Amino acid sequence: MTPGGTPAYLPERRGEALAAGGRLPPERVALVDLLDRLLAGGVVITGDIVLSIADIDLVRISLRALLGSVRGTEPFDPLGEPDAESGRRRPRQEGERG
Amino acid sequence: MSESRPAANGHPRGLYLYAVTPEGQPPRNLRGVMDAEVRPVPRGGLVAHVSDVPLDRFGEEPLRRSLEDLQWVEEVARAHHRVVETLAAAGPTAPVRLVTVYSGEEQVRDLLDRLHDDFAEILSRVAGRREWGVKAYLRRQPATPEPSATTTTATTGDENPGMAYLRRKKENLRGREDLWRAAAERAERLHAELARVAVASRRHRPQDPKLSGRSEAMVLNGAYLVDPAREEELAAVLGGFPDRFLDVELTGPWAPYSFTSIDLEASRSGDTR
Numbered sequence: 001m002t003p004g005g006t007p008a009y010l011p012e013r014r015g016e017a018l019a020a021g022g023r024l025p026p027e028r029v030a031l032v033d034l035l036d037r038l039l040a041g042g043v044v045i046t047g048d049i050v051l052s053i054a055d056i057d058l059v060r061i062s063l064r065a066l067l068g069s070v071r072g073t074e075p076f077d078p079l080g081e082p083d084a085e086s087g088r089r090r091p092r093q094e095g096e097r098g
Numbered sequence: 099m100s101e102s103r104p105a106a107n108g109h110p111r112g113l114y115l116y117a118v119t120p121e122g123q124p125p126r127n128l129r130g131v132m133d134a135e136v137r138p139v140p141r142g143g144l145v146a147h148v149s150d151v152p153l154d155r156f157g158e159e160p161l162r163r164s165l166e167d168l169q170w171v172e173e174v175a176r177a178h179h180r181v182v183e184t185l186a187a188a189g190p191t192a193p194v195r196l197v198t199v200y201s202g203e204e205q206v207r208d209l210l211d212r213l214h215d216d217f218a219e220i221l222s223r224v225a226g227r228r229e230w231g232v233k234a235y236l237r238r239q240p241a242t243p244e245p246s247a248t249t250t251t252a253t254t255g256d257e258n259p260g261m262a263y264l265r266r267k268k269e270n271l272r273g274r275e276d277l278w279r280a281a282a283e284r285a286e287r288l289h290a291e292l293a294r295v296a297v298a299s300r301r302h303r304p305q306d307p308k309l310s311g312r313s314e315a316m317v318l319n320g321a322y323l324v325d326p327a328r329e330e331e332l333a334a335v336l337g338g339f340p341d342r343f344l345d346v347e348l349t350g351p352w353a354p355y356s357f358t359s360i361d362l363e364a365s366r367s368g369d370t371r
Contacts, residue, residue: 029179030310031309042193043362045213
């Protein structure tokens with residue numbers, strides 16, 4: 001809202017302004033953003049389903065396979081230099097699947 | 099529970115469920131997975147949107163193999179998304195998890211009967227609201243690098259070049275750790291401010307650079323369900339954030355995928371976990 005209380009845009013145009021700021025045309029939605037939502041979002045119905053990939057573990061295993069096939073299996077270093085202080089990488093937690 | 103019905107080519111078919119919406123005018127000529135026509139299955143004021151899929155592709159075993167195939171996953175994901183987007187543009191929509199397949203319409207109607215109240219509640223929560231995604235990355239090169247007195251004078255004095263190199267490398271690492279910490283703190287603040295504007299918020303795992311297509315580390319991968327009247331405030335928060343530590347990226351509007359992630363036990367009515 002502007003100081004006078006008058007909307008700067010019509011309500012339905014605000015979203016367009018936001019979307020324009022994001023510089024991502026709808027048809028070019030990145031697959032990775034989509035998969036964030038499709039694999040972790042949406043209603044999961046259990047109980048009487050015929051088949052489903054709601055089984056998260058199955059999805060994770062598959063995505064790991066995908067990741068591995070995309071570009072090797074080098075570890076993920078948040079600072080962008082895989083060889084830097086590799087000894088500081090978080091040890092695998094107990095119960096975490098490899 | 100109905101039996102799987104054989105299709106014209108003899109293979110049994112299943113029903114792929116995309117989303118549930120309130121009763122209304124369903125979009126026409128909507129195509130879903132494998133280009134099949136999406137049709138409404140109405141029941142008790144709700145509509146399930148489904149299309150036929152061959153079980154020789156969507157059965158449990160074929161699925162297990164197909165999920166290793168990125169191209170297959172992308173085709174299904176984009177088809178699913180296209181249907182959900184179209185429905186969400188027309189009204190309140192509760193997307194269902196990717197690849198949820200039923201044996202027939204009777205089973206889907208049965209589902210809408212038993213979970214009517216759960217779906218009604220989810221739909222009223224997301225009605226009129228949109229999901230926005232905000233990703234923040236560690237900015238690799240600070241906009242205004244501070245000249246370091248120690249490094250510029252490093253090679254003078256008693257230090258030999260090897261020692262100077264090691265020390266500079268250590269300082270550089272420490273600098274990058276400071277940068278990382280500062281960016282992470284800024285990302286926490288960004289998330290908190292966005293969450294105040296939003297009706298609900300959620301953080302997804304940071305994306306791996308191999309998939310994000312950016313080499314910078316992601317420090318925030320947030321989703322925010324926002325009332326239209328407050329979208330301008332969301333934009334204002336975002337406008338104040340790109341700085342020497344963070345690159346900020348907005349995606350959306352999305353159908354409310356991140357805010358319908360609820361497990362419904364179909365065998366027990368009205369139980370939301």
